Amino acid sequence: MNKNQKILVVGCGIAGPMICYWLKKYGFSPTLIEKSKELRTGGYAVDVRGIAADIVKKMGIYDAIYTKRTSVLSKRYVDAEGRILSEEKGEKASFREGSDVEIERGNLVDILFQSISDIPCHFDKEIMHLIQKDEFVEVTFKGGQTEHYDLVIAADGLHSSTRKMAFSRDEYDLFSLGSYIGIFSIPNYLHLNRVEVSFVKDQKIIGVNCDQDPDRALVRLAFCAKKALSGIESEKRQKRCLKETFYGLGWESNRLLDLIDDSKDFYFDAIAQIKMDCWTKGRVALVGDAGYCPSPMSGQGTNLAIVGAYILAGELKLAKGDFSIAFKRYNELMRPLVDASQDLGVWVGESYLPEGEISKERVEERSNLIREKIKVLSSGISLPNYE
Ligand SMILES: Cc1cc2nc3c(=O)[nH]c(=O)nc-3n(C[C@H](O)[C@H](O)[C@H](O)COP(=O)(O)OP(=O)(O)OC[C@H]3O[C@@H](n4cnc5c(N)ncnc54)[C@H](O)[C@@H]3O)c2cc1C
Structure with a gap:
């Protein structure tokens, strides 16, 4: 019988759904809360590679992920007039090998959520206060209700408020890579068909791709900022910021920006x-972006979360719920x-947003380096078996 069974995720x-699935399988009683009113779907494509692919196979959801996978067949770079500078085709263009699979974040969240239908999940719910005691964590939710849990696992992303409640400011660093990213979908007026087109200039990148839905294209705008931006909390201001940064850059910049408000x-x-x-303190542990976000540029955030x-x-199961043993092992195993x-996130961030314009040679050289780095990374850890 495990100790510390009552776990808030x-x-x-x-x-979040990932750890709930495994905790429940190992005999714990997780409860999941989400601050949004409904499942937050949307977003760009994310990668499930190497041992993360092995893990979703163990869960029996690899086929569902594979069915919903992206299938971009070609990645192109163009110049300001839309002339093709370079083109890479097939899975190789996306740095995938073997069972590696890419899927839109929203589709993956949906599949994971369906795999935990037997676990209580409460939307529109968030923690206001969290006090760690010797025997439990006292949690007060928005609305004033208080509950005791044996453990709290925070999977609330890059801007985790649970992290801010449980750790002091000198125990974590939100390390800015000096750039920002905006993503939104538009009608596929460029008539792209399983193609991703990117235009790079002056430390800014515009990418547009169309995948399964032929009527819809996804736009990705990323840029370097000399200093941290302020006053851009609202969606309206974020959209205005992108308009000011990208208007007049070239290629399709202006038409894409005209569609952002819709x-x-x-x-x-x-x-x-x-x-x-x-990533742990007392009875609280951080998992995924909340503890170790590697940045979207790394392409590793989803893998690390899984x-x-x-x-x-698995370590909680091995330690029969003794969190001090399990948390120590978790910290050691995840560190490398x-x-x-x-x-990798720092390196890719710098190389994707170069000064001036990009050349065919530079794209090829960078792609080869990324492939090598991902290969090294994929072999950096072997899958522990907790069954
Ligand atoms: C809406 C959305 C779109 C994204 N789009 C992209 C993208 O296009 N490209 C990319 O590379 N990365 C994107 N990311 C980040 C990427 O998905 C993560 O890096 C990665 O998958 C790690 O997953 P995670 O579960 O740790 O965090 P996340 O996927 O960020 O999930 C965290 C969850 O916690 C919820 N949450 C936040 N605060 C609280 C709170 N106080 N109480 C309860 N719940 C809370 C959030 O609503 C979210 O559902 C996106 C994240 C989100 C939330």
Whole structure:
């Protein structure tokens, strides 16, 4: 019989449902809360690679993910007039090998959520106060209700408020990579068909791709900012910021920006990492972006969330719920993978937003380097078996 069975998991993104699935399988009683009123779908494509693919196979959801996978067949770079500078085709263009699969974040969240239909999940719910006692964590929710849990696992993303409640400011660093990203969908007026087109200039990138839905294209705008932006909390201001930054850049910049106000699935954030020496404190543990966001540039955030959740749940099972043993092992096992993923995030962030314009040679050289780095990373950890 496990100790510390009553576990609160915060955040229904990738890491949250993932850890709930494994905790329940190992005999714990997780409860999941999500601050949004409904499942937050949308977003760009994310990767499930290497041992993360092995983990979703163990859960029996790999086929569902594979069915919904993206299938972009060609990646092109164009110049300001839309002339093709370089083109890479097939899976190789997306740095995938073997069972690696890419899927839109929203589709993955949906599949994970369906796999935990037997676990209580409360939307529009968030923590206001959290007090750690010797025997339990006292949690007060929005609305004033108080509850005791044996453990709290925070999977509430890059801007985790649980992290802010449980850790002091000197125990984590929100490390900005000096850039921002905006993502939104538009009608596919460029008539792209399983193609991604990118235009890079002056440390800004515009990417547009169309995948399964021929009527819809996804736009990705990323840019370097000399200093941290302020006053861009609201969606309106974020959209205005993108308009000011990208208007007149070239290629399709102006037409894309004219469509931004009609988008229903707008996403905007700083490109940042969370740096911490330890992802656990007392009876609280952080998993996924909340503890070790490697930045969207790394392409490793989803992988880390999947692997981290699997390892944390597995170590709790091995230690029969003794969190002090399990948390120590979790910190040790995840460290090399997190550090390598964050190094990759910094490197990709810099190389994707170069000064001036990009050349065919530079694209090829960079792609080869990324492939090598991902291969090293994928072999950096072997899948522990907790069955
Ligand atoms: C809406 C959305 C769109 C995204 N789009 C992209 C993208 O296009 N490209 C990309 O590379 N990365 C994107 N990301 C980030 C990427 O999905 C993550 O890096 C990665 O998948 C790690 O997953 P995670 O579960 O740790 O965090 P996340 O996927 O960020 O999930 C965290 C969850 O916690 C919830 N939450 C936050 N605060 C609280 C709170 N106080 N109480 C309860 N719940 C809370 C959030 O609503 C969210 O559902 C997106 C994230 C979100 C939330």
